Amino acid sequence: MDSNYTYNFPAVKGIQAGAEYYVAMCPLKLIPKLFIFNEDELPPQYRAQRTINKSRIPEITRYILNNPLDYVFSSLTASIDGQAEFCPITDECPNIGSLVIDMDATFIINDGQHRRAAIEEAIKSKPELGNETISVVFYKDQGLHRSQQMFADLNKHAINTTKSIGILYDSRDEMAKVTKEVIDNVPLLAKFTDRENSSISKYSAKLFTLSSVYDTNYQLIRKRKNITKKDISLMIAFWKTLSESIVEWKQVQEKELSASNLRLSYIHTHGVVLEAFGMLGHYLIINREKGWISYIAALDKLDWSRSNLADWGGRVIRNNGNISKSRTNVLLTYIKIKKQLNLSLTPEEDEEEEKFIRGGQ
Numbered sequence: 001m002d003s004n005y006t007y008n009f010p011a012v013k014g015i016q017a018g019a020e021y022y023v024a025m026c027p028l029k030l031i032p033k034l035f036i037f038n039e040d041e042l043p044p045q046y047r048a049q050r051t052i053n054k055s056r057i058p059e060i061t062r063y064i065l066n067n068p069l070d071y072v073f074s075s076l077t078a079s080i081d082g083q084a085e086f087c088p089i090t091d092e093c094p095n096i097g098s099l100v101i102d103m104d105a106t107f108i109i110n111d112g113q114h115r116r117a118a119i120e121e122a123i124k125s126k127p128e129l130g131n132e133t134i135s136v137v138f139y140k141d142q143g144l145h146r147s148q149q150m151f152a153d154l155n156k157h158a159i160n161t162t163k164s165i166g167i168l169y170d171s172r173d174e175m176a177k178v179t180k181e182v183i184d185n186v187p188l189l190a191k192f193t194d195r196e197n198s199s200i201s202k203y204s205a206k207l208f209t210l211s212s213v214y215d216t217n218y219q220l221i222r223k224r225k226n227i228t229k230k231d232i233s234l235m236i237a238f239w240k241t242l243s244e245s246i247v248e249w250k251q252v253q254e255k256e257l258s259a260s261n262l263r264l265s266y267i268h269t270h271g272v273v274l275e276a277f278g279m280l281g282h283y284l285i286i287n288r289e290k291g292w293i294s295y296i297a298a299l300d301k302l303d304w305s306r307s308n309l310a311d312w313g314g315r316v317i318r319n320n321g322n323i324s325k326s327r328t329n330v331l332l333t334y335i336k337i338k339k340q341l342n343l344s345l346t347p348e349e350d351e352e353e354e355k356f357i358r359g360g361q
Contacts, residue, residue: 007034011099011138013086022086022099022138023075029130032120035078035109052113060118065125067172073134076112079141079150080105099138108141110150162198164210175224179214182235188243188253189213205259207252212271213239219278220285238281238296245297248304267316268304272325276334283343295341302340311336314356332356 009024026034064071082105088097109116115134123130139150170176183189193213194206218224220238221231243249248266251257267273277299284292302311309317315332318324335349345353 005103007101007103009099009101009136011086011097013088013095013097019140020086021140024099024136024138025133026076026136027130028119028132028134029123029127031076031116031134032123035076035107035113035116052117054117056114057117057121060114061121061125064118064122064129068126068129073115074112075135075137076115077110077137077139077150078112079108079110079139079146081108081141082106084138084140110139162196162211163214164194164198165196167210167214168195173224174227175214175218178227178232178235179210179217181232182217182239183210183213185236186239186243188249189239192252192259200263203260207249207259207262207269208274209271212274215271216274216278219275220281222282234285237293241293241296242277242299245300246304247300265306266304267306267312267323268299270316270323270325272316272323272329272333273304275325275330276337279330279334280337280341283338295343298341299337302337311340314359328352 009022009026011022011024013020013022015021080101083102084105085100086097087100088094119129119134167173167176167179183193183195189208192205192207193210194200194204194208195210198209198211200206200209217235220235221227223231243253246268248257248262248268252259252262263269277296280299281292281296284295288295306312306317306321312333313319315329315336316323331349331352335345335353338345338349339353
């Protein structure tokens with residue numbers, strides 16, 4: 001190696017696609033110095049990476065700082081543009097040793113630039129984190145075209161987890177923990193909630209998704225932290241009232257109606273309607289106090305069939321017959337429910353309703 005100055009990382013050597021690559025442990029304090037991202041000003045076709053979405057960095061930084069004893073990061077992936085040599089410990093262990101890299105070499109991040117930026121910010125707030133390590137997968141650089149292809153390959157086959165399974169496995173999110181507790185204490189939810197998927201397949205025996213129950217609970221109490229036992233009792237009572245009131249839900253419980261036929265013919269298990277129920281519950285509990293149960297029970301008097309386009313067309317059901325769940329759809333559904341229950345609208349809700357009516361004319 002030409003230079004007398006080198007980086008020296010403990011590493012393991014592997015073979016992938018006929019070429020050597022290396023997995024090394026790198027102190028966090030070196031990450032900002034080694035991996036400098038300066039491609040923001042280049043046109044996309046001349047970059048090896050997408051530009052950094054700076055709005056993501058504070059969230060990842062908070063994750064590190066708020067969980068110093070149990071944060072988890074996957075490996076960074078980088079290409080070495082410069083001289084590098086793998087030195088095995090012994091001939092008997094040819095794949096374990098040191099990766100020696102010329103200090104004049106540059107590193108191109110193929111995957112993990114947001115983690116890199118968040119690590120830099122976290123170390124500024126908590127310098128002692130700098131002595132911890134992250135694994136880095138090093139490849140030898142083969143030019144811009146290869147780096148771009150690596151980025152495409154690494155991201156093409158990545159599959160995001162569903163919102164439901166994220167909630168199921170999350171032990172930090174207070175609302176996630178509470179929602180799982182609520183489901184376990186409401187027989188209908190315990191039996192008919194899909195805890196893994198965020199959409200229900202056509203012939204599934206489930207009625208609700210975990211993510212929809214989570215969103216409905218948020219609409220009901222309007223907070224994700226500092227949730228009290230009273231809040232939990234309220235959520236359980238709310239769902240039990242619903243499950244005891246809506247006839248079609250009871251028919252599924254009693255095996256008089258299949259879950260798939262209910263979802264096919266009715267709208268009141270879909271997230272847009274459930275969130276509207278949560279908004280209604282919040283409004284009633286604040287304004288009607290103990291009388292809220294009678295209003296929730298009265299929801300069964302409404303026509304929840306998909307064929308009822310006079311009430312739900314444009315609010316829940318699109319022109320093509322599909323269910324829609326934007327924030328506006330949830331709000332319009334909530335407004336319609338309030339009107340049908342003879343509850344007064346706020347000025348803002350009146351304005352939104354008038355806009356919807358004008359748009360349909």
